[in-house]
Amino acid sequence: MIDAQMTRLRAVAELESVRADIRGMADTLARVSLWRPAAGLQTACNEAIAMLDRLAERFDRKLVVTLVGPCGSGKSTLLNSLAGDDHLSPAGHQRPTTQQVVAFCRQPADAAQLVDQLGPENIRVRASEAAEHLENVILIDTPDTDSTHQDRHIPIIHQAITLSDVLICVFDGENPKRRDHTDFLIPYVRLFGGRSLVVAVNKCDRLNETELTDTIMPEFSDYIRKAWSTDPSDILCVSARSHLHRPGWTEQARPRHTRDQFDQLRGLIVDTYNQAGYSVDRRLENAHSLRNSLEQTIRSEAEKEKARLSEAIDQMAAAEAEAMGQAVAAFQGAGGAATGVNVRLYQQLAQRWLGPVGWLVAIWARILVFGSGIASLLRFGNPVRQVFGAVATVKHYGESKKALAAAERGAGAGTALVRYDAAMARAWPDVAERLVAARFAPRVRDERQAPGDGEAIGEQLARIWNEALEEELEQAGRRLSGGVLQLLFNLPSLGVIAYTGWLTAANFFTGTILTSNFFVHAFWTITLILLLSFFLLQGAIRLAAGRERLVARVFVRLREALDGQTHLTDHPVWRQARIVLGLAA
Structure with a gap:
């Protein structure tokens, strides 16, 4: 107990140091009112401080792992597969399939803070005692980033991401280089550092294995790193549907091969993220990433005018x-x-x-x-x-x-x-x-x-x-x-x-x-x-x-x-x- 308290105190002190750095950036930007980009950058600093405040409030809470993806990428199916429940998050051909944030955890109380922050009308909590493998983790699915209800969904997605500790970006393997989805995620991926950022390319079972291994995945890896100017901890090709209890395959939709890194993704969540006390390290690393991202953004804007x-x-x-x-x-x-x-x-x-x-x-x-x-x-x-x-x-x-x-x-x-x-x-x-x-x-x-x-x-x-x-x-x-x-x-x-x-x-x-x-x-x-x-x-x-x-x-x-x-x-x-x-x- 004493070790846990000392760890939390050190984390709070380090978080305050990061907050002071960001306040210093905001104060500097306030002194350059004639420079037009300063207003937007100062707003970003103030929002970052608010994010750090929310981060400090949930130091004792479970780790939040969020899936983000466009229509048809299969993120709801991926959440169901990871949770072991085929009907946890709505999946299917109707668009948008997910219209609310869906949170999966062991006890409803685990997601109480998310409900307070997002509002009960924007989140549906699915709790199950069967989720023993997620004792210290909450899995959440977000609305589609490009749905017909985008104007209503985007603020919810934004708020859900700012309350998250790990971001899993889901891409459709049949069309992974969607520029709109890639660009949408740019301001968010910089908030997550180290092992807090994972890319999952879904539906890889529908592609030719040789082409997938030799061309699609290498090219996509280069593409995403250049587009985001950051390195995700893992870029995994998965077949989420294959891990449902009842995948409901048709003859035309059966997997074309067995190349699938789903077990690696599930092991990352169950064996790494689910460790007791791991959430503190993730949150501190994300706080540092947030500060570094702001520094880089401010420096980049200033360098344009050097x-x-x-x-x-x-x-x-x-x-x-x-x-x-x-x-x-x-x-x-x-x-x-x-x-x-x-x-x-x-x-x-x-x-x-x-x-x-x-x-x-x-x-x-x-x-x-x-x-x-x-x-x-x-x-x-x-x-x-x-x-x-x-x-x-x-x-x-x-x-x-x-x-x-x-x-x-x-x-x-x-x-x-x-x-x-x-x-x-x-x-x-x-x-x-x-x-x-x-x-x-x-x-x-x-x-x-x-x-x-x-x-x-x-x-x-x-x-x-x-x-x-x-x-x-x-x-x-x-x-x-x-x-x-x-x-x-x-x-x-x-x-x-x-x-x-x-x-x-x-x-x-x-x-x-x-x-x-x-x-x-x-x-x-x-x-x-x-x-x-x-x-x-x-x-x-x-x-x-x-x-x-x-x-x-x-x-x-x-x-x-x-x-x-x-x-x-x-x-x-x-x-x-x-x-x-x-x-x-």
Whole structure:
């Protein structure tokens, strides 16, 4: 008892692992709503989870072996032969012979779950104590797959198969390669793994034995494996009627030979499927087959679009690279991008320079700040409105509020926004057509689906620009504020000041009063030397860290920071295309 409980617990844990895998597939498909096949595949995943739930509910139930076949294939006769009861399931020439699911088991209670699931109106339970050889198995016969009542029968067959653990596909030996029956079974056979899928070619006794052995069966085996892309555990030729208690042969219908694998099929059911505990292994293997089938189906659908999606993704990346280049060029060409560089440089120097020249540097920095403010007041026109006017000229991009908001943060950011969005808009029609060809929803053609991320690009450019500029200004300030350099430029004026002070002090202590002309001349001499030193310093600053040089270095940093970056990763179309491409791997 303990071993049985442990086996069941391990089975439940493994089944939950399979369920988690399928939920993961469904969650992934939910993230690619623009890809049209995703909806159907997600529905298949949800149905598979429901099947696993039903599978878990019947872990303690008997193994369900289901026969499926078209009209005239003899599956009802085969069920009667396997059960040892000629009248268990209706057989004969009237079509359809089977209009309900027929379940054969030892006790009616064994099929109670099937009755609950299928409905009492769709199933007829035949119980017999004589079925000792089916202690752990329930045999069920299904309605014909191609009957005149097909619309009513197909849902019943579908539900019966999803409640089954072993599928025996019955084919008519006189016409086994019926494409309609083969195709009907394709979505079902992939749900059964290992020894859970068996093919029985019935009425083989009516065929020529040599032709059956050398031609019909080998050709049918190749045909069915290629059509289903899976290998049944057994492909058996049987003569079900020969094993009825009263076959009712006519002279024309008697068997033509004794080649018959019915005993092998019956032994498979009685000796293998009927083993205690065998049902748990079958159900787990079928659960794995169900998961693998879904994985293969999803991968197959994604692989169909692999080439188109790769081209679309590459084209989107190339378009973004071009758009980014244009945005950077626009940002670099905008006059507002370099505004205030000199002011900020002299502010850096004012914090570091000492002495008389340092005083002039501080005064000059404040003059530049004041002058920039006056110039901004007197500048003709409003740069924000100018950028707004540029935005309005871009085709399909009349969303002025976004452009205006970016422009108010700086002319460079606003222009970058316009250039980036316009470049992406121009490239989008070709990208969208590739995506539609890859079965993406036609709404991706809408220009609003294009990765118009210019506002974020403008903000990022402004942020990187400011960070790079601050770093360059700080480095320039350190280079131009060295102790040797400060001593060199302060020394002339300090020398004159020191000499003037020495003369003043010496004459003061000797009682000699210096004339006012001496102090006037000394003042102008110090002023001229100080101004000359400051002008020379300005020349050195211009040569070493002029605005053009600083801006050029800042844009080198800007391009390096943007090199290899992509801003499409958060865009839904790009993200979903990448996910679908990943499903094909």
